[in-house]
Amino acid sequence: MGEYQQKNHTLILESRKNLTLNGIEDVLGFNEQEVTLSGQWGLLFVRGDNLHISKLSLETGEVTLDGKINALVYSEEKSEKGSLLSRLFK
Numbered sequence: 069m070g071e072y073q074q075k076n077h078t079l080i081l082e083s084r085k086n087l088t089l090n091g092i093e094d095v096l097g098f099n100e101q102e103v104t105l106s107g108q109w110g111l112l113f114v115r116g117d118n119l120h121i122s123k124l125s126l127e128t129g130e131v132t133l134d135g136k137i138n139a140l141v142y143s144e145e146k147s148e149k150g151s152l153l154s155r156l157f158k
Contacts, residue, residue, distance in 0.1 A: 077107055077129075079140070087114060087133045087140075095124065095131065103133060115139040 077091025089105065089112075096104040096111070098121060103114040107129075116138040123132035 077109065081137060081140075084116075084137045085134060087137055089131045089133075090129050092126070092129045092131045094126065095121070100135070105131060110142060110144040113139070113141040113143070115141065 080088040091107050092105050094106040105112045117136040119135035122134050
């Protein structure tokens with residue numbers, strides 16, 4: 069396993085319908101079935117149905133998702149692709 073510097077972050081999941089996260093650095097990808105988030109701790113894949121980003125503030129590191137949350141999967145691997153916004157405006 070790779071080494072990484074662990075930073076605090078929080079997840080609040082309410083009735084598998086609303087997910088609030090902080091400690092997020094970037095949104096690397098999203099669609100109705102999966103949202104890929106990046107932080108100091110690696111990647112987080114949120115999987116489900118009808119997922120929507122209802123709040124996003126990269127300045128404060130907060131993201132709120134709604135829809136049906138089926139899985140939260142962590143990966144320690146950091147993406148080298150760059151941010152979603154930087155890829156959109158290349």
